[in-house]
Amino acid sequence: MTIPREHYLQAVFPTPFHPRTSAANTLNAWHRWRDYTVADAYFDVALEYTALRNACTVFDLSPMTKHLVTGPDALAFMNRLVTRDVAKLKPGRVGYTVWCDDAGQVVDDGTIFHLRDHVYRLCSQERQLDWLLGSALGFDVSITEETHDVAALALQGPTSCAVLKRLGLAGIETLAPFGIRGYAFEGGDLTVSRTGFTGDLGYELWIDPELAVPLWDRLFDVGRVVGVKPMGTFALEMSRIEAGFIQAGVDFLPADRAIRADRTRSPFELDLEWLVDFKKGPFTGRRALLEEKARGSRYRLVKLDVEGNKPAKDAFIYDRRRRNIGVVTSSMWSPAAKSNIALASVQMPYGTPGDELWAEIYYQKELKWSRFMARCTVVEGAFYNPPRRRVQPAADC
Amino acid sequence: MTETATGSANSRVVIVGGGHNGLVCAAYLARAGRKVLVLEAADQVGGAAVTREFAPGFRVSSGAHLLHVLDPVVARDLGLASHGLSFARSGLDTVALADGEPLVLNGAEVRSGTVSAADRATLAEYVARQRRYAAVLARQHGRIPAPWSLAKFAFDIRRLGRADMRELLRVGTMPLYDLLEDRFESAQLKGALALDGVLGAKLGPRSGQTFFTSLQRAGAYALPRGGMGTVTGALAVAARAAGAEIRVSSPVAKLAVAGDRMAGVVLASGEEIAADIVVSNADPKTTFLELLGAQHLDAEFARRVLHFRTLGCAAKLHLALDGVPEFRGVPAARLGERLIVAPDLGYVEAAFNPAKYHEFSPAPVLEITIPSVHDAGLAPAGKHVLSAVVQYAPYDLAEGWDTGRARFLAATLDALARFAPTLRRQILNAELLTPVDLEREFRITGGHWHHGELALDQFMMLRPVPGAAQYATPVGGLFLCGAGAHPGGGVMGSAGRNAARAVLTGSRA
Ligand SMILES: Cc1cc2nc3c(=O)[nH]c(=O)nc-3n(C[C@H](O)[C@H](O)[C@H](O)COP(=O)(O)OP(=O)(O)OC[C@H]3O[C@@H](n4cnc5c(N)ncnc54)[C@H](O)[C@@H]3O)c2cc1C
DSSP states (O other): OSOOSSSSTOSSEEOHHHHHHHHOTOOOOEEEEEEEEEESSSOOHHHHHHHHHHSSEEEEETSEEEEEESSTTTHHHHHHBBOGGGGSSTTTEHHHHHHTEEEEEEEEEEEEEEEETTEEEEESSOOHHHHHHHHTTTTOEEEEEEEEGEEEEEEEEHHHHHHHTTTTOOOGGOOOOOOOBEETTEEEEEESSSSSSSSEEEEEEEEOGGGHHHHHHHHHHGGGGTTTOOOOOOHHHHHHHHHTTOOOTTBBOOOGOSSSSOOOOOTTGGGGGGOOOOOOOOTTHHHHHHHHHOOOOOEEEEEEEESSSSSTOOEEOOOOOOOOOOOOOEEEEETTTEEEEEEEETTTTOOTTTTOOOEEEEEEEEEEEEEEEEEEEOOOSOOOGGGTTSSSOOOOO | OOSSSOOTTTSSSEEOOBBBHHHHHHHHHHHTTTEEEEEEEEEEEEBTTTTEEETEEEEEEESSOOOOOOOOOHHHHHHTTTTTTTEESOOOOEEEEOSSEEEEEEEEEEEEOOHHHHHHOOOHHHHHHHHHHHHHHHHHHHSSTTTTTTHHHHHHHHHTTTHHHHHHHHTTOOOHHHHHHOOOOOOHHHHHHHHHHHTSSSTTTTTTTHHHHHHHGSOOOOOEOOHHHHHHHHHHHHHTTOOEEEESSOOOEEEEETTTEEEEEEESSSSSEEOOOEESOOOOIIIIIIIIIGGOOHHHHHHHHSSSSOOOOEEEEEEEEOOOOOOOOOOOGGGGEEEEEOOHHHHHHHHHHHHTTTTSSSOOOOEOOOOTTGGGGGGSTTTTTEEEEEEETTTHHHHHHHHHHHHHHHHHHHHHHOOOOHHHEEEEEEEEHHHHHHHHHHHGGGGOOSSOOOOOGGGGGGGTTSSTBSSSSBTTTTOOOOOOOOOOOOOOHHHHHHHHHHHHOOEEE
């Protein structure tokens, strides 16, 4: 642990990249992400976003909660934990997943990195150590949180592969989406995965905190010619909505934080049925999800194309008879998709393509508030999904 | 999932464990036409209600030693009297030992001892009320807990009338200590009544809920002829007569699951036995965490099972005596009654205190029977057996029971010597079963009397844990039928009978 024991003297820490992120943060704009401070933005949110979609950006991912699960029962444990079949995740591969409580309600989502046989890294939005340890009864596994032991950067955007090539990562363009590969870096190990939260071509770089600053420096050294820029959380937020990714605490309430029964969501209710594998054997929430499948779900997560250009922030959703049937959880004007987009949770059976839905939008002009009803179209798939995200080999120049 | 758990009428039911509840369940299921196989790990049936020889020629009820909560419906339905159950003596007095004159009670009546007229009147009223409350509780015992059970419970309480209901709401979760202090004068009487709330529990009179636990003891005490093994022996005869097959020395090592349903069991010998329905008489932790395996359960459910409170606190003492023992102030004619060492409230509470810190009572409380007084067959001619529940003996003793056992035995014999100074000289053989020994002998996690503390947070639809409180469990075809299920322990048979009904109606958790 790099966190000193004098935690009562300081509760929130600079990340391993702080010497560089603070120098780059011309706005001096920061917020807290769990145990760390990270940049809202470095110079201009819109320009950072533009750099992401047109060149590439570096985002400090270090505060992301990371757990290491090892031991003879690591696979069995992971399979009982999450809804997906982890047996299908080969070493060197990453999988997105959710996990549920007994009632089949989503506790969190995250990514499983199958680092090698019997060794998994689980990255999550929320702290999960307690949940993981509580799920370990009867399994021969060791579970640790390694958030502070692994520094991480997300290098995302069309020229991200080119940057890594210039960094000397031979053959990086052949790394498939959701693949993991290890490289030597200045006497240490650099783990690269072709993953990200932006819906673009991109990579995540995992490294010993000691090597964090050298990694940052080298990326900016070699990346300057292809336009690498630092990017803060605000621009990331834009990209993840365009990609249609949900976020814990925003698009769903982690089940272990809910007090009221109807506040939580099942994977089905988050449009994540593809993550649920009933054939793989027992997992927490399986019985409840089978029941839900038989009985029907209460809610549906929908992607909406909203008329006009005013973001439907926190808007109520109505049916054609003006009955309130849901609410927007994330929304923005999407520069990439050139449309006004939103994620919303609506009651069943609403939300099928072709449904007539309306968003009640409040907006302000020079301190004067107005309201209007905007027609919404249910769309399927990501709002922005460039082919370069999946192309193999990745574009490297 | 709405798959029913009844199985087809001619499919096989395996019952893991031949304790009294397993046998009751087997008998009812066999009578309903099910093909039933009982697999008992020990070399005789009965679980913690058995008679065994503990010294050459001396036999004793090695777990439960007094019959007082047996469900009369079970006894009648299964014809236990005609299958061999008889009593050496029923309606035992309670003799509260004292340095001076003992106090002799029988229900509401003070048979001898120095007790004021006011206390006598209060006792009559107190016992009558306890019995009315116990009757309400007994009605819940025969019911499979359901979402509406609380409403029924409330209705039963309401029907007691306004005064009783109000009083129950007031004292329902109260420590017995406060209640007894409020009402009675006699220290001896209060000590004796306090024992009712704490026997078998990890509670002292000052612990909350001891009023509630005391309601489990409102019945009359009886000694089955031949010890408790006669009760379970008769149950086995009844089950066999109904067509059930019983195999002893057949420990089950694993429950076999196929597609989230019971497929059968695997014996320690490796033998596999197929069954659509498995009913477990083993305690919930053994059933879910050892025989089934947490990996077949949802994580929160498994954790709830893990947190089911199962630390036993009662030990069992068996003495082989060379002659008729003498207890101070107890005439020979009363030696065969229920003798207790609980001289006053402070003594009982002080006995409990060390248990909180993983230590045994230096001066324990005891519930003693000398069944050979009424039942000569239990000991060689002229000799006697003494059986006593001894508290408090925390399962998780800090020093460990390997060294603790002998020291606790010494403390127990000292406590006895206070009331029976010559007893020690008569001891031919002594056996002290600590909760760790009870766990080993009866395969009960924690060696707990009730397979898990009986308290309001582990009662009815919370027993053993939500999700398994209707005898059905999350795994299709797996049921519970032991003391860990509603309504708890004591040789009652209600859990076995309710479980059989749950199997037959296919109710699911
Ligand atoms: C010290 C002590 C004193 C008590 N005194 C009294 C008393 O005086 N009066 C009274 O009414 N109650 C008393 N009790 C409580 C009473 O004995 C129990 O509550 C009751 O016997 C429980 O019955 P059961 O059938 O539910 O479970 P048990 O009697 O525990 O039976 C369970 C059976 O399952 C078997 N089993 C477990 N695992 C396996 C396996 N893997 N394979 C096969 N078989 C298995 C066990 O061997 C056992 O036979 C006392 C308890 C103790 C510990």
